[in-house]
Amino acid sequence: MTSEPGFSGRTGGRVPNWIAYDRKVLGFSGYFREEVPNSALETWRVRRVAIRYYMENDTVEIVEIREANSGLPQGTLLKRHNALQDSGAPLRWPDLRVGGSVSLYRRTYFITATDAATRAFYAERGVEQPPDEALPEGPFDQRRKAQDAAAAAARARPPTRGGVPGSTSTAAPGGGPPLPHDAVDDLYMEPRGPNAVFELCPTRREVEMETRDNAVLRFLASWDNTAVTFGEVLCFSLFYHVADGTVEVREVARRNSGRDPFPLLLARGRLPKTLPPVFGRPMSPRSRAALQLQYYDWRDLKLGAKINCYGRPLLLYDCDEATRVWLRRHVPGIEEADLQPIAVDFDPNGPKRPPLAIPPHTSGFGSEEDSLRNVLHLVPRPPPRHxxxxxxxxxxxxxxxxxxxxxxxxxxxxxxxxxxxxxxxxxxxxxxxxxxxxxxxxxxxxxxxxxxxxxxxxxxxxxxxxxxxxxxxxxxxxxxxxxxxxxxxxxxxAYTLRYEEKECARFPWADYDKVLAKLQAWLALYPDQLPERLSADLLAAGSADGSGYIAKHKLYSLLSALGSDLSPHEVITLCRQLGADRQGLLASQLLVALGLMEPPEPAPEPQHHEVAAHHQPPPPAVPFPAPALQEPAAAASAPAPPAARVAWAPHPSAPAARAPPAAPPPPDTYRGLGPAPGHPRVDPPPVPYHHQGTGGSFAPHHAWTDDRQxxxxxxxxxxxxxxxxxxxxxxxxxxxxxxxxxxxxxxxxxxxxxxxxxxxxxxxxx
Structure with missing residues (x-):
């Protein structure tokens, strides 16, 4: 049983489709068959399409799937609109089924597949879509598939190290790609007829030519002509086509050289190593074969080699990265020294112009970025901003x-x-x-x-x-x-410290884990002396006033005296993480975090009280160590406060405590990480801070409560x-x-x- 689209399932009505099915699209794949008249290769062709049905307004769109080199104007065949079938009924989503067909505007579309989301949509409404079907192949598709398979097999075959059956190319001595041959029927065939003036080229290419197609080696060459009067050193680009062994040389024009542009020095063709004495007469392929001329090939092309281009010695001094990759892959025995660029002076007789230096920012107009931006432009441009x-x-x-x-x-x-x-x-x-x-x-x-x-x-x-x-x-x-x-x-x-702790990936000195690991690595350098010395000094410094509290500046001085390389900011990070008021810490807190002391007896388990309707917050806690809050007489009669308890557990990366293991605590004690309610580790409330109240001094790590907001x-x-x-x-x-x-x-x-x-x-x- 199918449910009507847009039905909300409630008794109060239905939700409109443009709300219930917003951006809901049903996708199908199909094809239609098109007749091809006046063609000897095919009489009909299969054209693939994608059908998209938009549920929000029951519109349909048909787009033809693009196919390379099809020669057809592909794209949108049917624009999105409310389409009518040939029977006159509007097209709705139940009409679209895999294996079925729809006729729109005198054209029948066959549906062959759909996506998973569309199948789930139909399944929710009790309609199961049939399994996907394969697309039929027409004569054009079969012939195209055979051509693509032959081309892929030819491209997959690497360049041969010897002759290939059915080819007339010769193998290179010592291995490598085959060399182009110089037979009479290599590139040209003889003219036909007594008065023929054209030469016919063969249309069938050889296997090696297909394999090495599009492989072009590009070199930069220089021609030193300074031996003659007013001679210069000119730059050229030499292109070697591996497919047929032809060479093309083009001149590289330089700015302000004063020379007319003459880009082509040598048209694409085979380049002989020696210039035959022909006295300006043209030579036919048979005449060239009779002279047994030798031509340049990829074996002669390496950096530092000189190429004789019809009397002009060209020095190869550089090549592009693709040429280096090709030479490393296909040329056996090539060394990296043959691929290193060579410095060439293109102005040996002219004055040496110093490089252009950017002037300093001394004008006083704008910033230094403005000067760097506008020193190379005539029209001022503002620096880019993100x-x-x-x-x-x-x-x-x-x-x-x-x-x-x-x-x-x-x-x-x-x-x-x-x-x-x-x-x-x-x-x-x-x-x-x-x-x-x-x-x-x-x-x-x-x-x-x-x-x-x-x-x-x-x-x-x-x-x-x-x-x-x-x-x-x-x-x-x-x-x-x-x-x-x-x-x-x-x-x-406080804001700066919090910002750096939040972005601790960029500020390693604000990362508590890294700072603690750095301190542990320093202790591991001398495991027999440093831990005991550090424990003794920390306990002695904390017991000076009987509270065990060490200020951050005093902790930094103590660690520096022992030879630690912790910076002041890293000491502040330790105090902010372990200390109660973030201006210092207890000596036992740091020793527990380093694993040099067993944690004291943990704080009692917190008691949960019911919160009243109009709950008043408790009075603010004072920084640790807490002063006496009773009157002098009451304080004298009050029992002595218990010893300081630290509720901090050792860091996960800290070594085992050096003291022997203590007896396990009772099962009803509090073992949680961090302070329990009533513990001194409570941040003070926001209190305005006045500089005049601190004595007017900004001494290092002195009289500055940076935990205020x-x-x-x-x-x-x-x-x-x-x-x-x-x-x-x-x-x-x-x-x-x-x-x-x-x-x-x-x-x-x-x-x-x-x-x-x-x-x-x-x-x-x-």
Whole structure:
């Protein structure tokens, strides 16, 4: 039983076909038979078609399947429309069946096959399509198939190493493709009749000629004619056709050579090695055979060889890659030295012109990309920009704290006060530009902060070709040379650290697994000394104040003293992954992750409580270690807090713990990975951060809580990611501190570079 198309199966009505069967197409394959009158080869022909039935509006389209070299105007035979059968009834989907036929506009189409989706559609409606049928073959198809099989067999046969039965070609001595022969009936037959002036070419080609068809060797040759007055060194292209051994030489015209174009030096034909003394008289094939002339073939063509082209010695100095492949495959005993190009000086007597150098960017108009784009063009053209990069990176800025450092011996700081200066270095991912801002500091002699470097691209002296700094150069601890000044990156804001951890494939120093594996590989260098020394130093550093907590700057100093090559950014990655406040970690946490200590007793299993209808969130947790929250009297009477418990399991790649295995814990203890409720590993809530509250100092790894959230790190509002374009003081969106004043000129440059001035929502006033 078939269901009507468009029926929804509900009692409320039916869904229209243009909704229920949107983009639903039934596909069939078939053919129609066409009579061919006035032909001695065939009387009828089979033409294959594809029938497409569109369910959304019951339209049909018939397209003829294209066939190579058929000589027929193939393509769309019946445009998509509501077709009527010859009986007058409209064509519907039940009328299309494999093995059946439909008659449209006095032409009968036979359906032979359908696809799997169409069969499933019919099966859902209780109609099974018969199996596919084979297409019939007409006289033209049978004759074409026989020709294609013969051609494929000839192409599949590799070039012979000797004579082929039925061929008059001679085999090459030592192997290789057969050489073209010089018999009288090779290419031409004798003229017929006493007054014949034409020569007839044979229409049947030999087996080797069919096998080596389309194989052409292309060489570059030079002709040194400087021995004569005003002689030059000219360049030619030599083409050798392997099928018949003919050679064609064409001149390669050079720019501004002052010579009239004369492209063809030698028309395609056999090239004799010696010039016969014919005194300008033409020679017939029999006369050439009587002289027993030797012709050039593929054995004589290699780089460095000289070809005598009717008195002009041509030096073969280069060839294309296809020619090298052919020579390696078919020429026995060829060496790579015979395929190496040879340098040729085409202007030996002229002055040596230096290569064109791109002038430096000193005009002051536009950027360096504009100069590189327009130095070779008369009409200025803008540099290309990628719109996808603009959509992805228009609001992404990596910000770092930096200080001035000397660049090495002989390159000290400009003044002694430069070592105390601190800067905010911003790297814009949109156009790979840098901007440096010097914030206000007490007793520095500056009333407000100032712009040290406007937003611009900074070339990297260590990069080849003078490339500018990229995002992969931004790493805490790296030293950047910015126009002769050295800046060392001391720390980064929370957004920058999260961005690099998210894109850890490009930033390996932000990949926790790689950093931990690097630290384990360093410990494996001296397994008898380093693990014990590291454990002792970490526990001693953590027990200095009794909390076991080690700040990130102190951890970096400790690892550096032991000889570790971890960078400051890699130490920050460890602290952000293992530490509670992401500014440091417990010594036991790092030792457990390295497999040097057994995990302490795990935290108790969490208790689940029912959530009320109006649930109030708990008070925010304080960073670890937590201070006392009771009153002094209550704290004195309260029992002593238990020892610190670490709920972190060792890393999967860490070695086994060096301590002997402890007794298994009770079965009801908590064994999950990560902190349990109530554990100190709880991130603090978003709290605004004020630079003035930290003593006005940006010391390395000191007094900087980068785990706070700012408007710059939230993308809910368009105006929270960029800064102002005009006006007075603006608040920085996403800077390291929020109490910073920026001048309007810096943000005008920033907003103009990303697409416009006075962009709506691009700044917010204080």
């Amino acid at each position: 719109y996808s990069d603009y959509l992805e990176n228009w609001n992404k800025v990596l910000r770092f704290e930096a200080r001035m450092v000397p660049l090495g011996p002989g390159r000290p700081l400009v003044g002694p006060h430069d070592s105390d200066r601190r800067f905010i270095l911003s790297f814009h991912l949109l156009d790979r530009t840098l901007s440096i801002w010097e914030p206000r500091r007490d007793n520095s002699g500056m009333e407000d902060g100032r712009t040290f470097l406007e937003r611009t691209k900074v070339p990297n002296p260590a990069a080849p070709g003078g490339a500018s700094f990229g995002e992969t150069d931004m790493q805490v601890g790296a030293v950047l040379e910015v126009f002769g000044r050295g800046f060392q990156l001391l720390d980064a804001d 700012h408007a710059r790190d939230t993308f809910d509002r368009p105006g929270s990611a960029t800064s102002g374009a005009s006006g007075g003081g603006k608040s920085v969106g996403g800077s390291i501190h929020s109490g910073l004043h920026q001048p309007a000129s810096l943000w005008q440059t920033t907003n103009t570079a990303i697409g416009g001035v006075n962009h709506a929502g691009s700044y917010r006033k204080r």
